[in-house]
Amino acid sequence: xTDPTQNTRILLASRPHGEPTSDNxxxxxxxxxxxxxxxxxxxxxxxxxxxxxxxxxxxxxxYAAPVEVGTVMQGGTVAEVIESRDASLQVGDVxxxxxxxQSYGVAAAKHVRKLDPTxxxxxxxxxxxxxxxxxxxxxxxxxxxxxxxxxxxxxAAAGPVGSAVGQIARIKGARAVGIAGxxxxxxxxxxxxxxxxxDHRSPTFxxxxxxxxxxxxxxxxxxxxxxxxxxxLPHLNTYARVPLCGLVAHYNETELPPGPDRSSRLMTSILTxxxxxxxxxQTEFVKTHYTAFQEDAAEWLRDGTLRHREDVVxxxxxxxxxxxxxxxxTSFGKLLVQVGDDPTRTS
Amino acid sequence: xTDPTQNTRILLASRPHGEPTSDNxxxxxxxxxxxxxxxxxxxxxxxxxxxxxxxxxxxxxxYAAPVEVGTVMQGGTVAEVIESRDASLQVGDVxxxxxxxQSYGVAAAKHVRKLDPTxxxxxxxxxxxxxxxxxxxxxxxxxxxxxxxxxxxxxAAAGPVGSAVGQIARIKGARAVGIAGxxxxxxxxxxxxxxxxxDHRSPTFxxxxxxxxxxxxxxxxxxxxxxxxxxxLPHLNTYARVPLCGLVAHYNETELPPGPDRSSRLMTSILTxxxxxxxxxQTEFVKTHYTAFQEDAAEWLRDGTLRHREDVVxxxxxxxxxxxxxxxxTSFGKLLVQVGDDPTRTS
Numbered sequence: 001x002t003d004p005t006q007n008t009r010i011l012l013a014s015r016p017h018g019e020p021t022s023d024n025x026x027x028x029x030x031x032x033x034x035x036x037x038x039x040x041x042x043x044x045x046x047x048x049x050x051x052x053x054x055x056x057x058x059x060x061x062x063y064a065a066p067v068e069v070g071t072v073m074q075g076g077t078v079a080e081v082i083e084s085r086d087a088s089l090q091v092g093d094v095x096x097x098x099x100x101x102q103s104y105g106v107a108a109a110k111h112v113r114k115l116d117p118t119x120x121x122x123x124x125x126x127x128x129x130x131x132x133x134x135x136x137x138x139x140x141x142x143x144x145x146x147x148x149x150x151x152x153x154x155x156a157a158a159g160p161v162g163s164a165v166g167q168i169a170r171i172k173g174a175r176a177v178g179i180a181g182x183x184x185x186x187x188x189x190x191x192x193x194x195x196x197x198x199d200h201r202s203p204t205f206x207x208x209x210x211x212x213x214x215x216x217x218x219x220x221x222x223x224x225x226x227x228x229x230x231x232x233l234p235h236l237n238t239y240a241r242v243p244l245c246g247l248v249a250h251y252n253e254t255e256l257p258p259g260p261d262r263s264s265r266l267m268t269s270i271l272t273x274x275x276x277x278x279x280x281x282q283t284e285f286v287k288t289h290y291t292a293f294q295e296d297a298a299e300w301l302r303d304g305t306l307r308h309r310e311d312v313v314x315x316x317x318x319x320x321x322x323x324x325x326x327x328x329x330t331s332f333g334k335l336l337v338q339v340g341d342d343p344t345r346t347s
Numbered sequence: 348x349t350d351p352t353q354n355t356r357i358l359l360a361s362r363p364h365g366e367p368t369s370d371n372x373x374x375x376x377x378x379x380x381x382x383x384x385x386x387x388x389x390x391x392x393x394x395x396x397x398x399x400x401x402x403x404x405x406x407x408x409x410y411a412a413p414v415e416v417g418t419v420m421q422g423g424t425v426a427e428v429i430e431s432r433d434a435s436l437q438v439g440d441v442x443x444x445x446x447x448x449q450s451y452g453v454a455a456a457k458h459v460r461k462l463d464p465t466x467x468x469x470x471x472x473x474x475x476x477x478x479x480x481x482x483x484x485x486x487x488x489x490x491x492x493x494x495x496x497x498x499x500x501x502x503a504a505a506g507p508v509g510s511a512v513g514q515i516a517r518i519k520g521a522r523a524v525g526i527a528g529x530x531x532x533x534x535x536x537x538x539x540x541x542x543x544x545x546d547h548r549s550p551t552f553x554x555x556x557x558x559x560x561x562x563x564x565x566x567x568x569x570x571x572x573x574x575x576x577x578x579x580l581p582h583l584n585t586y587a588r589v590p591l592c593g594l595v596a597h598y599n600e601t602e603l604p605p606g607p608d609r610s611s612r613l614m615t616s617i618l619t620x621x622x623x624x625x626x627x628x629q630t631e632f633v634k635t636h637y638t639a640f641q642e643d644a645a646e647w648l649r650d651g652t653l654r655h656r657e658d659v660v661x662x663x664x665x666x667x668x669x670x671x672x673x674x675x676x677t678s679f680g681k682l683l684v685q686v687g688d689d690p691t692r693t694s
Contacts, residue, residue, distance in 0.1 A: 062619045250611045259606015264597045270626040272409045277624045279617040
């Protein structure tokens with residue numbers, strides 16, 4: 001692990017052209033920062049790695065400002081308070097924060113959220129009980145609006161968003177069809193109770209999907225794009241809803257694919273099938289739905305109807321490689337980097 | 348006009364490849380049909396020509412079954428009852444019907460709607476008070492949901508749908524920007540009270556649109572596609588809504604345009620701007636919104652806040668050419684074919 005007397009941090013060294021490589025990152029050790037009044041000094045336990053970070057590495061306009069070259073990569077973290085200059089937090093408290101790819105960070109106390117380690121493992125605050133779980137909950141229920149008996153299809157179904165989407169769809173009485181890459185992921189989705197789990201790498205994927213949705217698709221939760229979307233689109237029913245929160249298959253694209261230009265055909269499909277395609281970022285729904293999510297998800301987690309899986313990589317220095325793998329689909333479950341010891345785990 | 352002792356009708360002779368031509372239609376005269384019990388014999392006064400008819404001429408799967416080759420072209424009509432075998436309708440009644448491209452037709456009395464010629468000109472039943480007006484009303488208010496002060500942009504704004512969209516947007520307190528082809532149409536939109544009217548054929552159209560939407564676009568009512576859509580897309584605001592009810596620019600396409608393939612870029616725009624793109628056909632909203640539409644539209648028409656314009660072509664035999672022009676944008680206002688005398692007009 002990292003030198004505990006210094007702050008090890010990973011900076012964006014350059015903007016990637018295509019897949020991010022180790023050249024796009026710099027690792028360095030600097031003095032541990034000092035908190036000001038109202039702030040806390042945090043020791044990072046877990047760093048969350050998420051596909052949206054690829055967007056922040058690019059200068060292209062998006063819903064959030066890019067990470068500037070030469071600054072610390074952004075990211076959600078679970079951290080321990082090791083010095084507090086705010087009455088609301090004590091040394092030893094574990095918090096959800098956004099201190100990024102570094103072993104220590106300073107944050108305003110009002111910008112972190114204290115976690116209760118007795119309620120759920122602290123790492124779930126960046127997974128099934130955090131942003132990914134909430135993305136699934138809000139997007140599926142507010143945009144997808146699955147009705148009992150309808151068919152919900154979700155891509156990247158073994159990821160933290162997709163696995164929650166399928167399980168919540170089933171909780172709401174819909175059929176859940178999960179699409180993932182590789183037999184291990186497919187087996188896990190079946191274990192979770194997905195009605196059907198499909199491997200998009202299979203040469204028979206097109207036929208498999210057709211057979212899996214005899215009544216068509218009412219909700220397609222889209223976070224991938226690419227050939228999965230192309231395969232799904234013809235099976236969407238009239239009035240189908242497509243919550244769209246990610247396009248991982250396209251994040252590393254350096255130029256548009258060759259023609260023909262299918263964009264007018266996509267619009268024609270939306271027209272003739274009365275489809276709803278709705279992009280969203282979970283922050284849109286925080287004010288209106290976060291409290292309900294926390295109550296529902298905590299209950300489902302307790303009663304076992306909502307399960308999750310973590311893929312924990314040890315050591316901050318391994319974050320760049322793990323992140324590159326996330327974009328290629330090599331991680332399995334919620335990808336976390338364990339940056340420092342977890343005081344809540346006795347193992 | 349047509350021989351009043353026979354039923355003149357226009358059949359689909361063949362499916363068009365690209366633009367419909369006269370070869371795709373056959374005109375013939377057959378005996379006037381005889382109504383059965385519960386039916387009425389109708390004399391066509393006005394035939395409505397609408398872009399959706401291009402879709403019915405093709406075999407491609409859409410929201411409605413295609414017109415079969417060798418059968419009468421479908422279409423909404425305003426007609427006079429000349430023989431009635433149902434107690435609900437009398438000879439001389441004027442009705443809204445769907446008897447298609449022919450001078451006489453038989454319909455079940457329960458499938459036509461009696462019109463009151465004292466309330467509004469009967470031709471409005473297929474225009475501002477009919478399907479096009481309702482398409483504008485339902486799509487704008489239910490999907491577009493413009494808020495006071497927001498910017499609504501509509502294409503084909505001099506058509507019966509677009510002109511209603513812009514005027515209803517203004518009634519609801521939004522800014523209305525209309526896009527049409529040619530200076531006459533632009534002048535009429537300004538007369539109607541659109542905040543800005545733009546000519547998409549102008550070489551400065553891109554700059555004109557940019558200048559017309561300093562706060563971006565919150566609602567784009569889409570019924571065209573093509574280069575207008577390409578120009579609009581970059582100006583859509585986060586959370587913009589795109590009700591999509593037509594793609595006239597693409598109806599005559601015989602193959603996909605050359606590359607690159609911009610479909611993933613379209614999806615990326617939907618994602619990064621949290622857009623809603625929603626295809627619809629007005630029939631979806633009939634049960635829930637038609638009564639409110641009729642009340643609102645009749646009131647707006649009476650008080651002059653909702654104006655409309657008709658482009659009346661005389662003679663059923665001219666329907667094919669008029670329809671081809673509709674797809675090319677040569678009509679101006681609601682396109683009607685006057686098939687027979689209008690007994691409610693004294694001129």
